[in-house]
Amino acid sequence: ALGLRAAGETPAGDAPDAIGSSRARARPAGGRRVAAWLVALLAVAAAGWWSARRIAASYFLARADAALRAGDTPQDAARALPLLARAASEQPGDFRVALRTAYAAGRAGLAPESALAAERALAIEPDSANAWEALALARLATGDAPAADVAATRALAILRDYPGALYTRALAATRLGDGPDAALARERLTALGANNPEAKRLAALLTAGAR
Numbered sequence: 771a772l773g774l775r776a777a778g779e780t781p782a783g784d785a786p787d788a789i790g791s792s793r794a795r796a797r798p799a800g801g802r803r804v805a806a807w808l809v810a811l812l813a814v815a816a817a818g819w820w821s822a823r824r825i826a827a828s829y830f831l832a833r834a835d836a837a838l839r840a841g842d843t844p845q846d847a848a849r850a851l852p853l854l855a856r857a858a859s860e861q862p863g864d865f866r867v868a869l870r871t872a873y874a875a876g877r878a879g880l881a882p883e884s885a886l887a888a889e890r891a892l893a894i895e896p897d898s899a900n901a902w903e904a905l906a907l908a909r910l911a912t913g914d915a916p917a918a919d920v921a922a923t924r925a926l927a928i929l930r931d932y933p934g935a936l937y938t939r940a941l942a943a944t945r946l947g948d949g950p951d952a953a954l955a956r957e958r959l960t961a962l963g964a965n966n967p968e969a970k971r972l973a974a975l976l977t978a979g980a981r
Contacts, residue, residue, distance in 0.1 A: 850874045903938060939951070
């Protein structure tokens, strides 16, 4: 709009030119108007393309969420992965898509893919406790207890009373033979369970010896 205005304005105080001069100046002014219209059309087209891709990513993400809510089996999670891949192709830098992919891949039993997706999420949001916990779970599933302990500790540094990170840290510490750290994480998780249903559920899993 500013370009069109600039192309059509006559500077204040200028007297009208003679007819011949006006005709001679008409061509450059017309060229500026055409250029301004082209810039406006390109901007509208770019905005429409960006919006369409964002809408498509949201659509595939919603379908993936529905698949994940359908059940807790690895097959349910596996059905979500192609949908999340479609969402990622539309919005490669979307944190939600990367994090959801990390959890879905972990539930599907694809620990290396889960770790890669968690790392993508952390590249976008390095201070996300959820992404660090997703990476901790993935590292634990690959058998890398030291890396799992580090990632869970990072999650707890961001969010001190994070039930999932306390659970993962307790498991990692146990595998590393660090009884005091495992007991401390378990005690904190049990204390949280008094008011937090998720913490109570995870504490029960630890008590039952879940690995």
